[in-house]
Amino acid sequence: MDTPRPKEDVAGTQARPAATMARSLLDDPRVLGWGSIVLVLLFWELTARLTGVSALYLPRPSQIVVALVYLFGSGGLAVDLGVTLWRIFAGFAIALFAGTLLGLWIATSFRTRAVADMFIAALYPLPKVTLIPLLIIWLGTGGPFMLTISFLGAIFPIVINTVLGVSQCDPGLVLAARDLGATPQQIMRRVLLPSAIPSIFAGVRLGLGVSIILVVAAEMVVGKTGLGARLYLAGQILETEQVFAVLIVLAALGIVVTKLQDTIDASLGNWRTD
Amino acid sequence: MGMPAVAIEFEDIGLTFAPASAAPTVALEAVSCRFEPGKVTALIGPSGCGKSTLLQITRGFLDPTRGRLRFVERSDDRVTARPAMSTVWQAFNLFPWLTVMENVAFGLDVAGVARAERDARSRRAIVAVDLTGFEHRYPRQLSGGMRQRVGLARALVMEPEVLLLDEPFGALDAQTRLVLQEQLAHLVETSGTTAILVTHSIEEAILLADTILVMTARPGRIAARIDVELPRPRSVATTRDPGFAALFDRIYSLLRDEVMRAMVSGSEGA
Numbered sequence: 001m002d003t004p005r006p007k008e009d010v011a012g013t014q015a016r017p018a019a020t021m022a023r024s025l026l027d028d029p030r031v032l033g034w035g036s037i038v039l040v041l042l043f044w045e046l047t048a049r050l051t052g053v054s055a056l057y058l059p060r061p062s063q064i065v066v067a068l069v070y071l072f073g074s075g076g077l078a079v080d081l082g083v084t085l086w087r088i089f090a091g092f093a094i095a096l097f098a099g100t101l102l103g104l105w106i107a108t109s110f111r112t113r114a115v116a117d118m119f120i121a122a123l124y125p126l127p128k129v130t131l132i133p134l135l136i137i138w139l140g141t142g143g144p145f146m147l148t149i150s151f152l153g154a155i156f157p158i159v160i161n162t163v164l165g166v167s168q169c170d171p172g173l174v175l176a177a178r179d180l181g182a183t184p185q186q187i188m189r190r191v192l193l194p195s196a197i198p199s200i201f202a203g204v205r206l207g208l209g210v211s212i213i214l215v216v217a218a219e220m221v222v223g224k225t226g227l228g229a230r231l232y233l234a235g236q237i238l239e240t241e242q243v244f245a246v247l248i249v250l251a252a253l254g255i256v257v258t259k260l261q262d263t264i265d266a267s268l269g270n271w272r273t274d
Numbered sequence: 275m276g277m278p279a280v281a282i283e284f285e286d287i288g289l290t291f292a293p294a295s296a297a298p299t300v301a302l303e304a305v306s307c308r309f310e311p312g313k314v315t316a317l318i319g320p321s322g323c324g325k326s327t328l329l330q331i332t333r334g335f336l337d338p339t340r341g342r343l344r345f346v347e348r349s350d351d352r353v354t355a356r357p358a359m360s361t362v363w364q365a366f367n368l369f370p371w372l373t374v375m376e377n378v379a380f381g382l383d384v385a386g387v388a389r390a391e392r393d394a395r396s397r398r399a400i401v402a403v404d405l406t407g408f409e410h411r412y413p414r415q416l417s418g419g420m421r422q423r424v425g426l427a428r429a430l431v432m433e434p435e436v437l438l439l440d441e442p443f444g445a446l447d448a449q450t451r452l453v454l455q456e457q458l459a460h461l462v463e464t465s466g467t468t469a470i471l472v473t474h475s476i477e478e479a480i481l482l483a484d485t486i487l488v489m490t491a492r493p494g495r496i497a498a499r500i501d502v503e504l505p506r507p508r509s510v511a512t513t514r515d516p517g518f519a520a521l522f523d524r525i526y527s528l529l530r531d532e533v534m535r536a537m538v539s540g541s542e543g544a
Contacts, residue, residue, distance in 0.1 A: 170367070173367055175367065176361070176367035176368075176369075177369075177380070177384075179360060180360070180380055180381030180384060180428070180432065182380075182384045186384045190380075191369070195371070270370065270371050270412050271370055
């Protein structure tokens with residue numbers, strides 16, 4: 001993005017190539033983003049060393065890196081990451097499939113909508129973490145519990161956004177499809193569903209975020225494996241470097257998921273009419 | 275495609291919208307007319323006179339509240355089933371997530387036509403509307419005129435016996451409209467299809483139609499039926515024909531009164 005900056009050069013001053021280069025570097029958002037992170041880490045490292053604060057409270061970035069390498073190397077963090085990812089995405093995938101179908105059904109059937117509206121209004125605003133105790137009573141703390149909690153996180157935003165997307169479909173497109181001989185089922189699958197995809201994807205963004213939060217939170221409460229369990233245990237035994245290491249893995253997961261979604265978003269350009 | 279043989283007859287057709295929460299609106303009142311097979315009939319009239327409603331009834335998307343719609347075999351006057359119809363829309367209504375080729379092939383695809391035949395027919399339709407080389411573009415990458423040519427190809431590829439044109443050039447600029455009118459006139463003349471053209475443009479009606487039905491302001495009725503005897507092929511040059519000017523004036527004077535009426539009753543209704 002090019003934002004015009006006020007021109008500083010007044011008549012008479014000479015060109016300063018070095019300064020110009022530094023300035024153009026500072027105009028690059030990636031340089032700014034990564035550079036500021038490096039600066040913060042350097043500041044952290046230096047002040048921690050100079051003040052001699054205990055690693056129990058605030059480990060230095062270099063100690064965290066060592067912990068991270070250790071945990072990935074022999075500490076089984078890769079397994080925990082895998083377990084957590086599986087829990088998140090398995091439940092999320094079921095929610096995506098079921099939520100899209102359910103949304104399509106709600107949006108196209110007056111009666112289904114009337115019924116579903118009540119349930120959604122009652123259940124959507126409920127913080128899903130509050131369901132953890134009940135789900136443990138019902139399902140225990142194993143795989144089905146984790147799958148359900150991830151599913152519950154994602155299903156509501158996906159259903160709601162599918163309904164929204166289908167309802168906002170241009171009626172002219174439906175009419176055109178009918179005119180070309182499409183059956184109601186074909187209209188659903190080939191017009192309503194594709195026209196709702198950008199909206200469904202907005203639901204996916206929201207839903208996946210909630211799934212991640214819920215799975216990690218559930219792991220902290222009951223898990224023996226997974227990133228959340230690892231985080232909680234490390235905190236219990238005051239392994240602060242390990243706490244930070246897990247947080248960094250979670251942050252990295254967030255970055256990867258967000259960038260992936262941005263890429264998919266960009267590829268939805270064909271849905272734009274103009 | 276053989277010569278179409280089915281005439282469309284409106285007998286005393288009326289349509290009243292009666293929503294539960296508002297006063298009923300009479301959209302059409304006692305419309306009787308006949309659309310001849312293989313001919314282009316233009317419907318012209320003030321905004322809101324029910325031209326498009328008439329088209330929707332013909333297509334079977336709306337049921338009239340009175341009167342009857344009949345499809346009649348030309349040879350023996352027997353009543354027959356609704357012939358194959360396709361519509362070209364003012365708003366184009368192209369599927370934005372499909373390419374030009376996929377848009378054109380949509381109707382054949384949902385009908386289960388095999389891929390090879392589907393592709394061949396779609397390609398022919400794309401050639402007919404002069405869009406060769408744009409098969410893999412998306413609608414948003416095309417100009418308005420090109421989009422409507424896709425709309426035309428998408429309708430023509432179905433080889434309809436009746437082509438319904440719902441203000442097909444209403445959303446286009448004047449120059450594009452002229453060029454497309456000429457192209458459409460040519461396509462309709464060569465395909466020999468029955469066509470019903472809803473339009474606001476007197477010029478468009480004269481250039482394209484064999485018969486022009488002038489409609490009254492709401493509630494819509496047929497005010498006049500005018501045959502256009504100007505020779506074909508017609509083009510922009512036709513507009514300089516003295517016969518064109520005479521027709522134009524006649525239709526304009528009919529329409530003027532109706533438009534004035536529509537404006538007055540419109541302001542009363544508002």
